[in-house]
């Protein structure tokens with residue numbers, strides 16, 4: 001938790017100082033909505049209704065630690081989507097603007113990017129989606145017809 005502490009001190013020094021001195025957090029702070037408090041080891045934790053949740057540390061969106069935690073969770077869950085990653089990250093950490101942080105990591109994952117590319121289907125040519133009589137465009141139908149006739153002939157000659 002030393003790393004969390006260092007990162008919190010880098011990004012939330014003002015909030016930690018205020019809380020340590022028994023003062024309220026300034027309204028401008030990103031943490032204001034979370035009603036944070038100092039837990040054991042002077043670590044910032046999420047307050048409000050989540051005060052009694054197991055372990056939840058505030059972590060800043062922009063820190064590399066947050067990105068690493070999210071990325072680790074993304075890989076651990078075999079490239080899960082943003083909501084699944086956020087849910088499992090929040091079991092221990094509370095990234096500020098979490099949805100944004102997770103989406104940013106997710107959009108940069110090369111594996112997921114390639115999968116998304118693969119899933120997108122190209123446009124079908126007009127011939128393929130315009131109703132028309134058989135054999136009008138493609139030669140495939142005629143090959144099937146020839147095979148069908150050959151098969152019929154074979155069956156017919158076998159019965160003779």
Ligand SMILES: [Zn+2]
Nearest residue numbers: 079109111112
């Ligand atoms: Zn991925």
